[in-house]
Amino acid sequence: QENGQYMPQMVYRTGPYAPNGIPLANGEGDYLRLLNERDGGINGVPILIEECETAYNTDRGVECYEKMKNGGPTGAAQFSPYSTGITYALIERATADQIPIFSMGYGRADASYGKVFEYVFTAPATYWAGADAAIQYIKAEEGGDLSGKKIALVYHDSAYGKEPIATLEHLAGQEGYNLSLFPVPHPGLEQKSTWLKIGRQVRPDWVIMWGWGVMNQTAIKEAAAVGFPMERFIGNWWAGAEPDVRPAGESAIGYKALQFHGVAHDLKVHQDMKTHLYANGKGLADDESQVGEVLYNRGIVNAVISTEAVRTAMDHFGNKPMTGEQVQWGFENLNLTAERLEALGLTGLMSPLSLSCADHEGGGQARIVQWDGEDWRPASDWIVPNRAGFLSEAYEASAMQYANEKGLTPRDCN
Amino acid sequence: MSNQLRIALWALGAPVSVGLIGLLISAMPLIDSNFFFTWGYYLEVVTTGLLTGVLYSLVALGFVLIFKASGVFNFSQGAMVLFAALFFVGFMDKWGLHPALAFLLTAGVMILLAMLIERVVLRPLVNQPAIILFMATIGITYFLDGLGQTIWGSDVFTLDIGLPKDPMFLMEGTFEGGVMVNQFDIVAAVAAGAMVIVLAFLFQYTRIGRALRAVADDHQAALSVGIPLKTIWAIVWSVAGIVGLVAGVMWGSKLGVQFSLALVALKALPVLILGGFTSVPGAIVGGLIIGAGEKIAEIFFGGYIGGGIEDWFAYMLAMVFLLFRPQGLFGEKIIERV
Amino acid sequence: MIYREAGQFKTSYARDGGLYPIRQDRYGLIVLLLVAVFAVPMMSEYWLVTIFLPFLVMAVAALGLNILTGYAGQLSLGTGGFMACGAYAAYKLATAFPDLNIVLVFLGAGLVSALVGILFGIPSLRIKGFYLAVATLAAQFFILWLLNKVPWFVNYSPSGVISAPPRAIFGDIYVTGATATPEAKYLFALAVAALLALAAKNLTRCAIGRSWMAIRDMDIAAEIIGIKPMATKLGAFAISSFYCGIAGAMWAFIYTSSVEANAFEISRSFQVLFMVIIGGLGSILGSFLGAAFIVLLPILLKNAPEMVGLSIPVDVIAHIEFMIFGALIIFFLIVEPHGLARLWQIGKEKLRLWPFPY
Amino acid sequence: MSQAEASPAGPAPGEVLLKVDNISLSFGGVRALTNISFDVMKGEIRAIIGPNGAGKSSMLNVINGFYHPQEGTITYKGETRRKMKPHQAARTGIARTFQNIALFKGMSALENIMTGRNTVMAHNPFTAAVYLGPAKRSEIHHREVCERIIDFLEIEAIRKTPVGRLPYGLQKRVELGRALAAEPEMLLLDEPMAGMNLEEKEDMCRFILDVNEEFGTTMVLIEHDMGVVMDISDRVVVLDYGRKLADGPPDQVRNDPDVIDAYLGVAHD
Amino acid sequence: MSTAPVQSSAGEAPGATAPILSVNNIEVIYDHVILVLKGVSLEVPEGGITALLGANGAGKTTTLKAISNLLRAERGEVTKGSITYRGEQVDSMTPSELVRRGVIQVMEGRHCFEHLTIEENLLTGAYTRKDGWSAVKESLEMVYHYFPRLRERRGSQAGYTSGGEQQMCAVGRALMANPRVILLDEPSMGLAPQLVEEIFEIVRQLNAEQNVSFLLAEQNTNIALKYAKFGYILENGRVVMEGDAAELRENEDVKEFYLGIAGGDRKSFREVKHYRRRKRWL
Numbered sequence A: 001q002e003n004g005q006y007m008p009q010m011v012y013r014t015g016p017y018a019p020n021g022i023p024l025a026n027g028e029g030d031y032l033r034l035l036n037e038r039d040g041g042i043n044g045v046p047i048l049i050e051e052c053e054t055a056y057n058t059d060r061g062v063e064c065y066e067k068m069k070n071g072g073p074t075g076a077a078q079f080s081p082y083s084t085g086i087t088y089a090l091i092e093r094a095t096a097d098q099i100p101i102f103s104m105g106y107g108r109a110d111a112s113y114g115k116v117f118e119y120v121f122t123a124p125a126t127y128w129a130g131a132d133a134a135i136q137y138i139k140a141e142e143g144g145d146l147s148g149k150k151i152a153l154v155y156h157d158s159a160y161g162k163e164p165i166a167t168l169e170h171l172a173g174q175e176g177y178n179l180s181l182f183p184v185p186h187p188g189l190e191q192k193s194t195w196l197k198i199g200r201q202v203r204p205d206w207v208i209m210w211g212w213g214v215m216n217q218t219a220i221k222e223a224a225a226v227g228f229p230m231e232r233f234i235g236n237w238w239a240g241a242e243p244d245v246r247p248a249g250e251s252a253i254g255y256k257a258l259q260f261h262g263v264a265h266d267l268k269v270h271q272d273m274k275t276h277l278y279a280n281g282k283g284l285a286d287d288e289s290q291v292g293e294v295l296y297n298r299g300i301v302n303a304v305i306s307t308e309a310v311r312t313a314m315d316h317f318g319n320k321p322m323t324g325e326q327v328q329w330g331f332e333n334l335n336l337t338a339e340r341l342e343a344l345g346l347t348g349l350m351s352p353l354s355l356s357c358a359d360h361e362g363g364g365q366a367r368i369v370q371w372d373g374e375d376w377r378p379a380s381d382w383i384v385p386n387r388a389g390f391l392s393e394a395y396e397a398s399a400m401q402y403a404n405e406k407g408l409t410p411r412d413c414n
Numbered sequence B: 001m002s003n004q005l006r007i008a009l010w011a012l013g014a015p016v017s018v019g020l021i022g023l024l025i026s027a028m029p030l031i032d033s034n035f036f037f038t039w040g041y042y043l044e045v046v047t048t049g050l051l052t053g054v055l056y057s058l059v060a061l062g063f064v065l066i067f068k069a070s071g072v073f074n075f076s077q078g079a080m081v082l083f084a085a086l087f088f089v090g091f092m093d094k095w096g097l098h099p100a101l102a103f104l105l106t107a108g109v110m111i112l113l114a115m116l117i118e119r120v121v122l123r124p125l126v127n128q129p130a131i132i133l134f135m136a137t138i139g140i141t142y143f144l145d146g147l148g149q150t151i152w153g154s155d156v157f158t159l160d161i162g163l164p165k166d167p168m169f170l171m172e173g174t175f176e177g178g179v180m181v182n183q184f185d186i187v188a189a190v191a192a193g194a195m196v197i198v199l200a201f202l203f204q205y206t207r208i209g210r211a212l213r214a215v216a217d218d219h220q221a222a223l224s225v226g227i228p229l230k231t232i233w234a235i236v237w238s239v240a241g242i243v244g245l246v247a248g249v250m251w252g253s254k255l256g257v258q259f260s261l262a263l264v265a266l267k268a269l270p271v272l273i274l275g276g277f278t279s280v281p282g283a284i285v286g287g288l289i290i291g292a293g294e295k296i297a298e299i300f301f302g303g304y305i306g307g308g309i310e311d312w313f314a315y316m317l318a319m320v321f322l323l324f325r326p327q328g329l330f331g332e333k334i335i336e337r338v
Numbered sequence C: 001m002i003y004r005e006a007g008q009f010k011t012s013y014a015r016d017g018g019l020y021p022i023r024q025d026r027y028g029l030i031v032l033l034l035v036a037v038f039a040v041p042m043m044s045e046y047w048l049v050t051i052f053l054p055f056l057v058m059a060v061a062a063l064g065l066n067i068l069t070g071y072a073g074q075l076s077l078g079t080g081g082f083m084a085c086g087a088y089a090a091y092k093l094a095t096a097f098p099d100l101n102i103v104l105v106f107l108g109a110g111l112v113s114a115l116v117g118i119l120f121g122i123p124s125l126r127i128k129g130f131y132l133a134v135a136t137l138a139a140q141f142f143i144l145w146l147l148n149k150v151p152w153f154v155n156y157s158p159s160g161v162i163s164a165p166p167r168a169i170f171g172d173i174y175v176t177g178a179t180a181t182p183e184a185k186y187l188f189a190l191a192v193a194a195l196l197a198l199a200a201k202n203l204t205r206c207a208i209g210r211s212w213m214a215i216r217d218m219d220i221a222a223e224i225i226g227i228k229p230m231a232t233k234l235g236a237f238a239i240s241s242f243y244c245g246i247a248g249a250m251w252a253f254i255y256t257s258s259v260e261a262n263a264f265e266i267s268r269s270f271q272v273l274f275m276v277i278i279g280g281l282g283s284i285l286g287s288f289l290g291a292a293f294i295v296l297l298p299i300l301l302k303n304a305p306e307m308v309g310l311s312i313p314v315d316v317i318a319h320i321e322f323m324i325f326g327a328l329i330i331f332f333l334i335v336e337p338h339g340l341a342r343l344w345q346i347g348k349e350k351l352r353l354w355p356f357p358y
Numbered sequence D: 001m002s003q004a005e006a007s008p009a010g011p012a013p014g015e016v017l018l019k020v021d022n023i024s025l026s027f028g029g030v031r032a033l034t035n036i037s038f039d040v041m042k043g044e045i046r047a048i049i050g051p052n053g054a055g056k057s058s059m060l061n062v063i064n065g066f067y068h069p070q071e072g073t074i075t076y077k078g079e080t081r082r083k084m085k086p087h088q089a090a091r092t093g094i095a096r097t098f099q100n101i102a103l104f105k106g107m108s109a110l111e112n113i114m115t116g117r118n119t120v121m122a123h124n125p126f127t128a129a130v131y132l133g134p135a136k137r138s139e140i141h142h143r144e145v146c147e148r149i150i151d152f153l154e155i156e157a158i159r160k161t162p163v164g165r166l167p168y169g170l171q172k173r174v175e176l177g178r179a180l181a182a183e184p185e186m187l188l189l190d191e192p193m194a195g196m197n198l199e200e201k202e203d204m205c206r207f208i209l210d211v212n213e214e215f216g217t218t219m220v221l222i223e224h225d226m227g228v229v230m231d232i233s234d235r236v237v238v239l240d241y242g243r244k245l246a247d248g249p250p251d252q253v254r255n256d257p258d259v260i261d262a263y264l265g266v267a268h269d
Numbered sequence E: 001m002s003t004a005p006v007q008s009s010a011g012e013a014p015g016a017t018a019p020i021l022s023v024n025n026i027e028v029i030y031d032h033v034i035l036v037l038k039g040v041s042l043e044v045p046e047g048g049i050t051a052l053l054g055a056n057g058a059g060k061t062t063t064l065k066a067i068s069n070l071l072r073a074e075r076g077e078v079t080k081g082s083i084t085y086r087g088e089q090v091d092s093m094t095p096s097e098l099v100r101r102g103v104i105q106v107m108e109g110r111h112c113f114e115h116l117t118i119e120e121n122l123l124t125g126a127y128t129r130k131d132g133w134s135a136v137k138e139s140l141e142m143v144y145h146y147f148p149r150l151r152e153r154r155g156s157q158a159g160y161t162s163g164g165e166q167q168m169c170a171v172g173r174a175l176m177a178n179p180r181v182i183l184l185d186e187p188s189m190g191l192a193p194q195l196v197e198e199i200f201e202i203v204r205q206l207n208a209e210q211n212v213s214f215l216l217a218e219q220n221t222n223i224a225l226k227y228a229k230f231g232y233i234l235e236n237g238r239v240v241m242e243g244d245a246a247e248l249r250e251n252e253d254v255k256e257f258y259l260g261i262a263g264g265d266r267k268s269f270r271e272v273k274h275y276r277r278r279k280r281w282l
């Protein structure tokens, strides 16, 4: 068997979510390839890359997991399922198999509580943190007072879309706004009634969307069709990429979205991609111009965090392929400082991050960006989610409930 | 009762029932003081529903054609819509062809496809039970989904044939805020309507039409009187393919062209059973009822039970109608004899 | 030559009515079971968990649908909905009564689904054929919606995801939950599937099965010779949903361990329908063959290029897999519209005549 | 053939088993039956004849509850009924065969015949699923009954053949077997001999007569072969365009000028 | 039988005139395993009426379907031998081509189009005709003339007509194609006695006036031999006897097994006390 660090990728390049899944997978894959091409792998250990198609489908995700978990000399370093549903399905298995699940900006928010969820990592921000950031932004836009305002949540009617509800409800109690909920059944092709109701009856001050796939572009089109102002329409970070706005054309101009990383096209990492991969025809994307798109960048970020976790582990355990258990250690001791990011050519794309045994989220920040018809432009500063306050309490409470149900005893992190 | 008569009755009865339902709903604020109702809004909901319904009909139409003509429940209609749309945008975007040319070329592709399906799938399966043919069309579905995407990829294509997209406000004098309708929907509805009328004529009043119905009843007997199944099937599937193309263009410019487009077929199924598998006008009437019904239900009542009820509501609505007319509103009566 | 029944005389109706009147078949089955019990668990975890488990679970679902569609002739696309019922009912039962034996949990889940099945079977008294098929989609969509909407079903978990609590049989052999070994899960699923298959075989070879088939083949004539359409159809719905419910519970508890309602969406219903049709309508064996075909084929297709050393991008593989899958469905239908089970039977007939062609 | 009326030994003649009174049935504009009345005595073979489309089959459908007449009553075993579901009628002892063979195509001959016994078999899904025990006993018991019917109809060789593959004549025979399996008191036969050759018709007649003699089963028979009708029936009703044209013993009917006109064409010997 | 003009000699001996249809030693298998015809040969002379007789399951229907190429739709196939129509191999033609060239089959068991009205059923019969609406109309009138009952029920859906009416419809539908050769499969089944006579009269008339050839599978041996000129007897997938209709009628075996008049008189059905021991030519 080939020697190297086995880094399997779960991707969806087919099915209803393919338009969003493809750039994600390309970004992640390209970064891994870049490391191999440019640096000969991680700390000299080549990366063994394998893709498995899940079609954003939970049982195929499980199948991929089972197929790949023992790959390579040491088994899978980590899994990034790119689906909240798959994440849920894998948490127990992966914990039993001692393989980290890296659910970056999705999955179970309470998994940030590392004492219970040893093998799950949520860096840099969870949905709960995201929801909080969105409300903070709205509050600022409304001049600091939300009481009596109407906010609507349009969400993918699945485990994913339901994640922010509790947070938004909690904040509604605190801030005094009115929350109305609009579930959109998968895959979200038909949203006429949702938007007729929003645009002509409820007429909320703001709409937040937790959407994915076609649902996003359909929502933007329908919102435009009922004349809802794009400036007051905020998607979460999975509803704020080029495939979501481009199909809506002109009408998407002004649409906003939450991001946990920056917008950037010409960082060093992108240049490297072009010179080391695309110049030799080794890039995954059809076209060089796709390097630097939002989801592509997100794929890079995902790969950066996971490979840096591997590197951290290697620094500790030695430069050889790491086992899942060792990578878990790497994640928990990951400290991506500004300098490190600069060295990786990522300044502007990522903010610093530091994880620990107890905190698997790492303190990421979020910002609002806006679509101008050509590109995304920052529309706010970096927002710090209220982790010091209610969020960490909520994580702990929810995680403890999980522990109780499963009969787990939280570990001691000191 | 003849179909013509029934259609006339519907034409009269529909506005009346829309009004009556409106009256009923307008009484809701008596029960729930937060209930939102204005006549303008109600009309908006109804028109939106009707216009969406017509688009469902357009997809349902493809099903009807093939069912009527061969007794095959063509599950691949949705895939054909996607396939046609993929080729259409593919020709436009990747090859840079003029829309009209792309349309013609795609129509050609669909005809080719129809001939292929006839040769490879239908001919060897002649005289097999309906469920087997149904299954075969599911096979076709997979094949087309795979083929279309292998050729053109699974990205979203934006399909813009220059139809207007902005909302339009009617009757602003009568209702506060006017009644908002979508121009695009109107264009689509007109196209669908025209299509239906032409097809209804073609199939009801020509020699071919009769032969098609004969084939649907009994393949073997149709063969025995000399009806060339080969040609008939190639024709029908071609027409269904072209209907699929039109539906693909309409839905594609609404939703963008990508995999999920095939799923609009699921929205056409309740339309289909409500109208009756065998009736072209039924597809339209069914579409209107389902479209308006599901929108009214979702918008006015969905909130009470958590929302997102459209999908099953359409099916339930269709089922309720079926309990009274098991063959659908305009379907051919199911013959029960010993 | 090998397959000769000559010389095997049946001297009583009891023997003739036996499960496998022909000796070769009987021995074949025993060997198969022995292999399944002793040899298969030696295979790799990957095989057990991603191939054999879903195969067994889906085979149970296919048995259920085959009873309804293959035997009783009621075309249904609501299988996913009934499976979901079973999964959620099992979850509720298991969490509400932590001490309840897992076998009873499964039975209970089956019964709940059976009730739901009866409810959604009522339209079948009036609606037939494809109209019924589309009407059963109402069940499919409604059940999923309901499970998604009412938090009680998921014990108020905000995500709507249920995950199987660990449960054991014979005291300490865990068959569900994270600590259960793949072997234990597999053997448990095997036992459930085998028992259910036996029960299905029994049901279909006696009076009940005959009344189902009568309704399927010619409902009016069946009624005229005295078969009660209502009892028969609803009975078929009930038993079919019972099977599907257990399959759903197995899916949630043994196979994926955690599900959201979406796991049972419409494509699941279609998947089961494929199994039934490809395997053979009205055949118990067919349910298994169909399930094997539909579960194995995609995995095979997905891994085939790798096995022969080709590296093709996953999306291209996925698309080609679609195409091949579709083409194979059509191919098999053309070769034998009555399914794999019939192909098997014809094969046997040929063997019997061998070496003569007919 | 002069002994037509001399009913063979059987239950006391004269006892009316079935009486239809003033039955009228129409479908939209089509009047299938107009004011039909006749009766069937216990143990007799009663033929219904008439031109095509006269309403014969419809009459049988009325008797076993498949069609519901707009007017008129049916009195069966002394009980008058108006509307009844076919399966209820079957449970009162009425069995039938069909003009267009209505066998269950997916089953073997034996299974078809066993299905005929459904009205007398228990249906308990729980015991059936386990099979051993009560279900098995019942299966075997009923199987024996059916095997007797199979012997009687001389179709031993095809008992395991799927009926779809059988030639027409044998299918008709299996259908008769299925009806007999219900041990009916009254058997409605709709053209049981259509599509048979002479030899097979003779066999069929023999079966009908034997059943009639042995079990005293009352028969209502529709047939276009006048030879058969005149030879084996006790009394004949003639329908024409939904009306009753004549009713009486074969000899009388065959010489009735109206009947000759409307149906027989020429006097039949 | 006074009308038979010039061609009356056509049926004398097959082969004397070129046969319009000839079946040479064909073998038919259903479902790849069920061998049904084991070498059947027969000929239909131009302008002849040929009867195909035999017990149930002998293979009459199968033979007809092999000729009209409908076998494929039943998953049956001709594995040996050949069938020619006017010297051309039939198996290269689709059923619809055959109909266009004048060979049409009336299928056993009626097979009407249930959802079409009687009149629409009849009109589908004229699908392949190219000679204009008025000619079709004429044929329609002719069919209605033959079967007045059909005229009465012209507007009813065929599925709701009586068995006999459907049989008339099936025969009428074939006549609408204006065929040269008609393969009639049990035309008399389910018809009232006077209609049976009528159907055969129609056969004779078409044969005599328009020189239409017939291949006739019939259980009613009596009447079939009365109208046919030549007959074949099929048993178990083989032709066991053939000859002029008149000859066959005199044959003792035929008399006994098919006509039921062995030893002089016809027996009453009531008196057939013993079951006949079947004698078969094997």
Ligand SMILES: Nc1ncnc2c1ncn2[C@@H]1O[C@H](COP(=O)(O)OP(=O)(O)OP(=O)(O)O)[C@@H](O)[C@H]1O
Binding pocket: B337, D027, D030, D031, D032, D050, D051, D052, D053, D054, D055, D056, D057, D058, D059, D099, E153, E156, E160, E161, E162, E163, E164, E165, E190
């Ligand atoms: N369900 C129905 N709907 C409409 N018309 C019907 C229906 N059933 C029977 N008819 C009509 O009623 C008349 C009588 O039909 P029926 O089947 O009773 O005739 P029959 O005497 O059995 O004729 P045959 O000897 O041809 O079988 C026919 O004209 C038929 O078309």
Ligand SMILES: Nc1ncnc2c1ncn2[C@@H]1O[C@H](COP(=O)(O)OP(=O)(O)OP(=O)(O)O)[C@@H](O)[C@H]1O
Binding pocket: D164, D165, D166, D167, D168, D169, D195, E030, E031, E034, E036, E054, E055, E056, E057, E058, E059, E060, E061, E062, E063, E074, E108, E219
């Ligand atoms: N589709 C089929 N599949 C299998 N076997 C068949 C099929 N059709 C006919 N057979 C068999 O072929 C044999 C000949 O049948 P065929 O219908 O040709 O007989 P026939 O002479 O027309 O009889 P009948 O007088 O009953 O119509 C029969 O034994 C029958 O069981």
Ligand SMILES: CC(C)C[C@H](N)C(=O)O
Binding pocket: A081, A082, A083, A084, A085, A105, A106, A107, A160, A211, A212, A238
């Ligand atoms: C890319 C995905 C992780 C986003 C997705 N909608 C989810 O399941 O959370």
Ligand SMILES: [Mg+2]
Binding pocket: D056, D057, D058, D099, D190, E162, E163, E164
């Ligand atoms: Mg009749």
Ligand SMILES: [Mg+2]
Binding pocket: D168, E060, E061, E062, E108, E185
């Ligand atoms: Mg025949």
